[in-house]
Amino acid sequence: MTIGIPREIKTGETRVATTPAICRRLTALGARVLVEKHAGVRAGFTDAGYRAAGATIIASAERLWRSADVILKVKEPLPEEFERIQPGRTIFTYLHLAAAPELARELVRKNVLGIAYETVESPDGTLPLLKPMSQIAGRLATQVGAHYLESQVGGTGVLLGGVPGVAPAHVVVLGAGNAGAHAARIAAGMGARVTVLDLDSHKLDVLDSEYHGRVVTLQASPANIGHAVAEADLVIGAVLVPGARAPVVVTERMVRSMRPGSVIVDIAIDQGGCVETIRATSHQEPTFVKHGVIHYAVPNMPAMVGRTATLALTQATEPFVATLAERGLERALTENRGLARGINTRAGRIVNPTIARLLGDHGELATN
Ligand SMILES: NC(=O)c1ccc[n+]([C@@H]2O[C@H](COP(=O)([O-])OP(=O)(O)OC[C@H]3O[C@@H](n4cnc5c(N)ncnc54)[C@H](O)[C@@H]3O)[C@@H](O)[C@H]2O)c1
Structure with missing residues (x-):
């Protein structure tokens, strides 16, 4: 052959x-x-x-x-x-x-x-053969999000891990699958306050056991998502319904509720994205701003590494x-x-x- x-x-x-x-x-x-x-x-x-x-x-x-x-x-x-x-x-x-x-x-x-x-x-x-790329995209999402929170690129200027005496950033991860769990892992490792939402309670159980409360898990109801997104510095979208378009779990109204200079990284963009205001971007032009919020949605993130x-x-x-x-x-x-x-x-x-x-x-x- x-x-x-x-x-x-x-x-x-x-x-x-x-x-x-x-x-x-x-x-x-x-x-x-x-x-x-x-x-x-x-x-x-x-x-x-x-x-x-x-x-x-x-x-x-x-x-x-x-x-x-x-x-x-x-x-x-x-x-x-x-x-x-x-x-x-x-x-x-x-x-x-x-x-x-x-x-x-x-x-x-x-x-x-x-x-x-x-x-x-x-x-x-x-x-x-999908899993390793989702894991990479998840880990990258936190890294990329931390970068776009920096003041010089238009972010709020919040350091993901904070410092002693100053609160860390709040990272909200939607979806606790391959990509979401790895995004949460890096965010927790960098010292952020992390909240993960999913519909699958088993996935939340696993995260809860792994992090002993260090990562907060929430059922992905619209009310919980709305509340978490409103006070997030960084929102990471990582939901998937296999074979279907990604469900829109973050509405435009929720995006409007975020602080200007906050960041959304929608990993699920290859399935259409899970944020109402998202559209695909590229490695050449990775972000756009809508309602003051920095949106990042590159469909082939693993090519960065x-x-x-x-x-x-x-x-x-x-x-x-x-x-x-x-x-x-x-x-x-x-x-x-x-x-x-x-x-x-x-x-x-x-x-x-x-x-x-x-x-x-x-x-x-x-x-x-
Ligand atoms: N942008 C990129 O470069 C890149 C790279 C790799 C993977 N991806 C994409 O990342 C996405 C996630 O992939 P994965 O491997 O982590 O999938 P996964 O199946 O492991 O996890 C998806 C999670 O989403 C949850 N979910 C589904 N509907 C939900 C809803 N309405 N609310 C809350 N949670 C919900 C599921 O319960 C599941 O835990 C996919 O769209 C995948 O194609 C993108």
């Missing part, structure tokens, strides 16, 4: 789909690994490192896509990459097809076996990629049910039921 690793071309993207150490394992398993020139540079991995691990460096993206049986990526192929996609081959990457009907159509039209990181499952039904994010992502994908290299496509997908759950398109059809329902079987947007 020939595995191709293209250089990511999405603006601001710094991650790469494999490391030299994993390349070495894949070549030992008998795979041929092709890496596009400079693919790992922004994550701190040199071409020489990949070469020493047994990979072949290819200068032309077109040649790499033509030569590989399996393309291993980070981000979904962008329209500029569509013509590189070869009929009948395999692509293993984040696909997010529900938000990319054009890509879905392209994969269906070319009979591509599209395996999406985001729908690969662990035996317990959790999503192992390309090295850590690459190591976390590739550690999670490695067992699945190694299975593909060792067993071959058909056997790997038959034997590994969790990996097979990742199949979104196959033989000219959308096979993931949720995406098929949303887009129509052939990648046409459903009208209802």
Whole structure:
């Protein structure tokens, strides 16, 4: 099997789909690994490192896509990459097809076996290839929020941890899942006063036991959210209803109630955002101000820490990629049910039921 690793071309993207150490394992398993020139540079991995691990460096993206049986990526192929996609081959990457009907159509039209990181499952039904990126985004959210509270960038000038004799910032986290729990962890670690709200009382139990009251947990009723947001310095949105648009839990009225110079970081922006006043921003222009409140909503936050994010992502994908290299496509997908759950398109059809329902079987947007 020939595995191709293209250089990511999405603006601001710094991650790469494999490391030299994993390349070495894949070549030992008998795979041929092709890496596009400079693919790992922004994550701190040199071409020489990949070469020493047994990979072949290819200068032309077109040649790499033509030569590989399996393309291993980070981000979904962008329209500029569509013509590189070869009929009948395999692509293993984040696909997010529900938000990319054009890509879905392209994969269906070319009979591509599209395996999406985001729908690969662990035996317990959790999503192992989504989790590390949520954890990173959660941790970053607190760090980013602390920065935008600084006076020079228009913030209230409140130090997250305060100092002895002066109160710390109040950080309100909506959602106690992967991203929210990690945002709360960093906020508590920095000395902030932290409140976490969720509808799932089990998630709140876990946080309560872990922090022994150091983090306040609240049921996510509109009244509790409204009260917490009104006195927050930093609000972090991290709610998710799998497969659906994020619920709007912070209304415009609540945003108006916040102090000018306070900050909202809406991690859930990739699912539409959970704050009524939010819209997606980018690494080039990460914030905008509405009702005096600084709004941050970058959909690919992990690209800010390309090295850590690459190591976390590739550690999670490695067992699945190694299975593909060792067993071959058909056997790997038959034997590994969790990996097979990742199949979104196959033989000219959308096979993931949720995406098929949303887009129509052939990648046409459903009208209802
Ligand atoms: N912006 C980025 O760069 C980035 C990176 C990674 C993940 N994400 C996004 O972060 C979001 C959170 O992901 P996750 O892995 O933490 O999800 P998760 O499923 O682990 O946690 C989501 C939590 O939201 C809670 N929730 C759902 N509806 C709620 C409501 N109405 N009120 C309060 N709580 C509610 C759930 O009970 C759950 O605990 C997702 O949208 C994910 O795609 C964004």
